Amino acid sequence: MASTAAPLTIGLLGAGSVGSQVARTLVEERELISSRVGAPVRLAGVAVRDVEAPRDWRIPGELLTTDAEALVDQVDVVVELLGGLEPAASLIERALRRGAGVVTGNKALLATRGAELAAIAAEADVPLHYEAAVGGAIPILRPIQESLSGDRITKVMGIVNGTTNYILDQMDTTGAAFDDALHEAQRLGYAEADPTADVEGHDAAAKAAILGTLGFHAPFTIDDVHCEGITQVTSSDIEAAAASGYVIKLLAIAERFDGEGAVLRVHPTLLPRTHPLASVRGAFNAVFVVAENAGELMFYGQGAGGLPTSSAVLGDLVSAARSVRTAGAPAELSATDTTMTALPITKATTRYYVDLEVADREGVIAEIARVFADHHVSIEAMRQPGSVSADGEVDTDQDSGAIVQIVTHQAREKALADTVETLKEKEVVRAVSSVLRVEIDQQS
């Protein structure tokens, strides 16, 4: 992958919750981002309205400026995180026309003037990326545009607004009324002081327009979207839906009707609790895609928040920087972290599930627990479901051996393996029936 040594400059417009995290990563992880681009990158400046305003991450004073145009005119890639139509649109157009790559997360702008900006980018032959505009950290726009570019998408259906999903989830799980759930969301920072754009469905409608445009390769705008919010959803609606096995979600739906066109709609929707989207809880987002060849696909992850969303912005930034500087070919299977080595399984940390047949006598449990303790492996759960006769069949007659099932906490594979070896040597242990590894969800 060809690359030059001169640093590639980045201009950041806006330093809100997402912008602050993008700035932090570009400063603290400059080496990482440079290695991913294949050329050194440098954050040249951050344009803000007020240089004194408090931020999630303290941006070095020398990087801050109030002159966005001057910044746009001097960098290789512009990252627009101002939101709203203006001055965002003018600054993006200015950047594209002078040949700078642009990364934006501005869904309102894309759902209004996206086709126009894309045409300007195509004419200037520079990248315009906006993965962060839909689904926060979830890679969804690039897969739709590129991975599925050889297929025909028939339907896209997504939970793309975390605020409304949190509110509906609260109403469903706690029986709360809409107003109470909304206030709770505001208290936790999931909803803004003026929640209109979220609860009336406008935010989801902008995303529906973008998903429909990319999914069906036709330029739709937010005006093409039929939009109903969740303010009319009552707790009795949710109760009645639950009674019939449904959950109510605010969905952004883009559906193709062959030979006719597409319908784009946002509205509260009943989903069977068995549907993959039904179990998407709280502030998480998920997008369900149906394509003629691929069939059903689902993409799931964190739909909002400065840190998660910055991941999507930085991924776009790396892509844009690569195509500004190189042929745009990703490094693929060629290594860039040459220090990374493969470790033996003994170095892994995991949990074990151990199923033992032991002599059914006093003190056995203590003796077994001691073996784990000696190897510094802590036990999460220990069960004695029944007992076994000599032929290994479970029975309830206590004059035969007992079964003991143990699940450990995280420990090094080596310690776990050594524990099992010691158990096998114990006279009270008749057999180690099975040893299996356990993975627990990161969040639990």
Added chain:
Amino acid sequence: MASTAAPLTIGLLGAGSVGSQVARTLVEERELISSRVGAPVRLAGVAVRDVEAPRDWRIPGELLTTDAEALVDQVDVVVELLGGLEPAASLIERALRRGAGVVTGNKALLATRGAELAAIAAEADVPLHYEAAVGGAIPILRPIQESLSGDRITKVMGIVNGTTNYILDQMDTTGAAFDDALHEAQRLGYAEADPTADVEGHDAAAKAAILGTLGFHAPFTIDDVHCEGITQVTSSDIEAAAASGYVIKLLAIAERFDGEGAVLRVHPTLLPRTHPLASVRGAFNAVFVVAENAGELMFYGQGAGGLPTSSAVLGDLVSAARSVRTAGAPAELSATDTTMTALPITKATTRYYVDLEVADREGVIAEIARVFADHHVSIEAMRQPGSVSADGEVDTDQDSGAIVQIVTHQAREKALADTVETLKEKEVVRAVSSVLRVEIDQQS
């Protein structure tokens, strides 16, 4: 997006279940693929061992050849679907060195000589794509390589082998023994006559090496993967796991240990039934990714099969063709299907949930059902959960009105809306308490 008029030629190596579908799409959907590439494409030939062999789709005789090298030497993009190390490796290298883009789904080759081939592609500055190598139709490698290129992945954990997932799922749901579940899988075509590569975990191990290589930007091979298959998993293991709230899945895991390296492993794993991967059933695949900024992400879809997998191959083909012919910039928000128009919501087909308060008298249900029938809207379910007093509170005292809840089958939104309007005019209908749309999983 710049493009020339001369057709871009495609050479297909192999015409098995995936290759046949790729050939079919390139012939039957030539216009679609060409519009996605931004230049006309033409399938120049299909290299096979036996031109007479029966295939899922009858490839025109004039396209078939047994001379793979001659085909490779005359096309712009080579699609390798032969599988195995040779002659696949030599043919891919030959294509790359003469400047042709290459698309392959050959996980065994990539997990053995991937870094070497990627280096040749980078040196020749031509694309080498292989989305189909992991997760079938699921876009997972491109998101890891590109969407997450500005983040640091810490763990990748996937159900990447449909055969073993089907077998374990059968054992879990029907209590079947391993051998019986395997034979059922073979009968249904989910498992091959010689199931070794699947049940011993070799297929998953190759995918673990590819996921680890892309996720951690370091060149791992299948030899770096600790591999245990599912042949030792017994129905009593699965019973015991279930009793403790776990399900057993064969997972391909790549985990980073900062400052040390990475552990790549494939083995039967206990997962809490609440884990997002636990509900991935049958032949479906899913990959769970954890990154420092993005947090938890999950990608879900069909992991095997000729048709779904061809979607991933064709997506790579479009990308490779774009970068051979253009700057590689995707069309993004600029339209290519200019005929596609936005339709009003009345054109949508959906289902309705209607909650009515009606007079509690004889014949009322029949009268309401008649209204739906008159508008050609068929009723899927009708419930009468209780009755309501004048203040709308549910009570059980039958001298007040009754509640009727109806869920319809799919119908045009217009017919559904008209039905509701007519219901409102009915004297027996006291109130239409709520009208909500319903979406059902495509598969149900």
